[in-house]
Amino acid sequence: MIDINKIWKETLSYVSSEITAVAYMLWMDSLTPICVKDNTLILLAPSLHAKITVNKNYKDIIRKALDKTRSSLIDVDVIIDEETGLYASEIDAARRNAPQMEAPAQKKQPQFIARYTFDNFVVGESNKLAYHASQSVAQNPGSAEGFLSFNPLFIYGDVGLGKTHLLHSIGNYITENHPELKVLYIPTEKLTNDYIEAISNNKEGEKGSFTFRSFREKYRNVDVLMIDDVQFLQKKTGLQDVVFHIFNELYQNGKQIILTSDRPPKEIGTLEDRLRSRFEGGLLADVGAPNLEMRIAIIRKKMLLEKLAVNDDVVYYLAEQFDSNIRELEGALSKVILYANLINKPYPDINTAKEALKNNQQKKVGLDSSDIINAVCSYFHIGKSDIISKKKTKDIVEARMIAIFLITELLSLPLVTIGQLFGGRDHTTIIHSRDKILAAQKESKEVARQIKDIKGMLNL
Numbered sequence: 375m376i377d378i379n380k381i382w383k384e385t386l387s388y389v390s391s392e393i394t395a396v397a398y399m400l401w402m403d404s405l406t407p408i409c410v411k412d413n414t415l416i417l418l419a420p421s422l423h424a425k426i427t428v429n430k431n432y433k434d435i436i437r438k439a440l441d442k443t444r445s446s447l448i449d450v451d452v453i454i455d456e457e458t459g460l461y462a463s464e465i466d467a468a469r470r471n472a473p474q475m476e477a478p479a480q481k482k483q484p485q486f487i488a489r490y491t492f493d494n495f496v497v498g499e500s501n502k503l504a505y506h507a508s509q510s511v512a513q514n515p516g517s518a519e520g521f522l523s524f525n526p527l528f529i530y531g532d533v534g535l536g537k538t539h540l541l542h543s544i545g546n547y548i549t550e551n552h553p554e555l556k557v558l559y560i561p562t563e564k565l566t567n568d569y570i571e572a573i574s575n576n577k578e579g580e581k582g583s584f585t586f587r588s589f590r591e592k593y594r595n596v597d598v599l600m601i602d603d604v605q606f607l608q609k610k611t612g613l614q615d616v617v618f619h620i621f622n623e624l625y626q627n628g629k630q631i632i633l634t635s636d637r638p639p640k641e642i643g644t645l646e647d648r649l650r651s652r653f654e655g656g657l658l659a660d661v662g663a664p665n666l667e668m669r670i671a672i673i674r675k676k677m678l679l680e681k682l683a684v685n686d687d688v689v690y691y692l693a694e695q696f697d698s699n700i701r702e703l704e705g706a707l708s709k710v711i712l713y714a715n716l717i718n719k720p721y722p723d724i725n726t727a728k729e730a731l732k733n734n735q736q737k738k739v740g741l742d743s744s745d746i747i748n749a750v751c752s753y754f755h756i757g758k759s760d761i762i763s764k765k766k767t768k769d770i771v772e773a774r775m776i777a778i779f780l781i782t783e784l785l786s787l788p789l790v791t792i793g794q795l796f797g798g799r800d801h802t803t804i805i806h807s808r809d810k811i812l813a814a815q816k817e818s819k820e821v822a823r824q825i826k827d828i829k830g831m832l833n834l
């Protein structure tokens with residue numbers, strides 16, 4: 375078994391003799407080896423800026439040093455937090471293989487993304503209720519404030535507007551200020567997988583007695599339970615039933631429950647009434663699209679955090695172009711920075727920005743994944759729930775692949791996120807669909823026409 379920490383230590387000792395102490399402190403010290411994929415050592419950088427710098431200036435040196443360790447590793451790659459999803463199984467494997475003495479380091483593998491904090495969240499008209507409610511819940515989880523009950527706290531709003539950021543902020547705050555409290559964050563897809571696993575284990579183990587004991591144990595023994603994207607509970611009646619019981623048990627014991635969704639409870643189809651009324655029983659807080667001023671503030675904050683520099687014109691340009699999804703806004707900024715680095719312009723101006731985003735059709739104001747999914751569904755006359763379901767009928771599969779292809783082509787969303795949009799599919803499935811349609815589009819006139827028609831529906 376490869377011990378990546380040991381190899382990295384050795385690598386560093388070679389690297390340290392090759393570069394200045396300052397460069398070492400600034401860049402090498404901040405890298406963490408997290409896994410191995412295809413004989414490549416994957417290092418986690420603390421910021422996009424660090425990733426770019428290391429890739430550009432130090433990768434060769436690291437590669438050479440790695441070679442001297444005589445391990446089976448032949449290359450290195452540097453990634454940032456957002457990309458860890460692509461290496462989930464490798465990271466899991468690396469963690470399992472970590473030697474015993476690494477236990478304290480494991481503890482450092484936190485549940486919450488460090489940069490998703492209240493401090494890093496820009497507050498404005500469109501999200502202030504959700505922000506203040508989240509803070510209040512983080513400070514006093516489970517307790518009622520006067521007449522107002524914040525339990526459950528239900529945060530809803532479109533994709534990319536900060537719901538997950540707020541959940542992690544609550545998590546980070548509680549971990550730091552009430553370390554004695556047990557907080558559990560779970561995306562609904564993960565909950566679904568756990569549930570499916572519980573069912574299959576149960577079938578084998580205790581015939582007929584569906585107690586889901588281990589499953590429920592995990593969720594009832596917490597002080598704060600956060601379930602992200604509960605719209606994915608749609609149509610999952612068995613799981614809804616279990617969530618209902620967990621909810622009641624936690625609630626009755628004064629535990630805090632926080633939920634997010636892309637729509638309010640009453641718009642979540644096939645949600646059992648009793649669960650819906652539980653979801654609505656506390657505080658409903660929405661997050662809306664940020665105004666221009668907020669978008670500018672968000673870009674500036676991100677620049678400050680990641681030590682990035684761009685011209686003021688560029689800040690304004692990005693804020694104007696990307697007005698409905700903060701993830702896309704951030705993605706555009708990263709794209710500009712990466713592009714500028716590529717052409718050796720460390721301080722991008724407006725022309726560089728335009729150039730960088732030239733092929734970025736998401737410039738079409740407001741286009742997002744649900745527009746694309748809706749257009750594909752109405753073009754093929756299939757239901758939105760079918761397209762994200764596991765159904766494998768020919769026409770649904772085709773429509774689904776085309777929707778996936780268009781999303782990868784038109785939006786710069788991470789593959790993992792696209793997988794989530796389609797009912798928690800793996801990123802490899804997304805790549806497969808994209809490539810298949812890319813090829814089909816060239817080979818089949820019909821597919822090419824379908825894509826053209828759908829783009830027409832989107833005014834592209």
Ligand code: ADP
Nearest residue numbers: 494495496533534535536537538539672700701
């Ligand atoms: P959602 O869960 O609503 O789809 P996320 O919480 O994943 O959205 O947010 C998408 C990205 O936008 C994240 O990188 C997040 O940090 C950033 N973001 C969202 N809202 C804000 C905000 N108000 N201030 C700063 N960054 C934000």
Ligand code: MG
Nearest residue numbers: 537538539602
């Ligand atoms: Mg989210």
